[in-house]
Amino acid sequence: MDESPKITVAIPTYQGSRHLAEALRGILLQDGVTFDLLLSDDQSNDDTLQIARSLAGDRIRIQTNSERLGLAGNWNRCVALSRTPLVAIFHQDDRMEPGHLAAHVRAFDANPGAGLVSNEALVIDDQGQAVPETIVERSRIAPLDRAFEPGTFLSNLTVRNPLRCSAVTLRKKAHEELGGFDPSFHYVVDWDFWLRVANDWAVIWLARPTVAMRWHSASETHRFKVGTEDLEEIERLQARLFERIEPWANRVPLKQAADRRLARAYLNRAHDSLGQGDPTAARVCLSRAVALDRGILRTIAFDPRLALSLAALVTAPELTRRWYLRHRSTTTKKDRSIPQPH
Secondary structure, eight states, rough: OOOSOOOEEEEEESSOOOTHHHHHHHTOOOOOOOOEEEEOOOOSSSSSHHHHHHHGGEEEEEESSSOOOHHHHHHHHHHHHOOSEEHHHTTTTTTTOOOOHHHHHHHHHOOOOOOEEEEEEEETTTTTTTTOOOOOOOSOOOOSSEEEOTTTTTTSSSOOOOGGGEEEEEEHHHHHHSSSSSSOSSSSSSHHHHHHHHHHEEEEEEEHHHEEEOOOOTTTTTGSSSSSSSHHHHHHHHHHHHHHHHOOOHHHHHHHHHHHHHHHHHHHHHHHHTTOOOOHHHHHHHHHHHHOOTHHHHHHTTTTHHHHHHHHHHHHHHHHHHHHHHHHHHHHTOOOOOOOOO
16 A cells, blocks of 8 residues: 555535444445545534544544535535545445445546546445435446546536435545535535536546445435425526537437426426425426426326326315325325325
């Protein structure tokens, strides 16, 4: 192993006590590479710092932010505090498998023009059990390791964000040149940054999964379950992206695919809003779904129960709200949930 670290594992924490111990154990067991370990805490008031100190001791450098920085701010703080040319921002809930860091350092050594290295990630739930791909998509970039020249990875990022933050290692220079993570975003902050890196730098894909991403109700992603802030951010991000890629020959089919996917997300959110007894939000989401992709009407038509619900929403929103609230109460008592469109 090299004596001088090339890579920093930076953990941005906030109220991370539940899974931080497991995350730290996976990091501390990494071999084949020397690394710095950094924790940037965004003013937690739980046992986050005590857990870090007790498990990592003097192997970890702990910094506490003087004020709350939020998601993007704390990630940028992690990079700013790092002392190595490579930085892996690893989430407090996730799990690092053996060989992860060594594989990423080797990939950067072999590709000096790379701005980021990422690999496939497993998805686990709050109890550490595998989450089916029908619930959370895998990245599926390529079945084998692959290097993408600058600009060529963008097509993989137009329709969805397939890269899991904990499975990515950044070149610090790329972060500095591109201005870091954009704090105007909350939900798509990582997606936006991957796009900017992929436009200017090479991207290296490693097919072997060496990170397990945790998918659970307390995660940042789940906070947007009923609201539309996440979907609105995706629209803003994709609008800006497609303005840049106009010369691409495949721009039109990519745009259509992106609109179809987002329309389906709005349709699901309309259904969620009905289940929460909020017909106003449901109507907004339904309207946006149809505006993005009129083909979504066929999807609705082929699902009689969904079609009936949404037709009632349009014609009698207050009656629909009352019915859904009463139905939700009944199904809760019977331990059954309202079916969701897939």
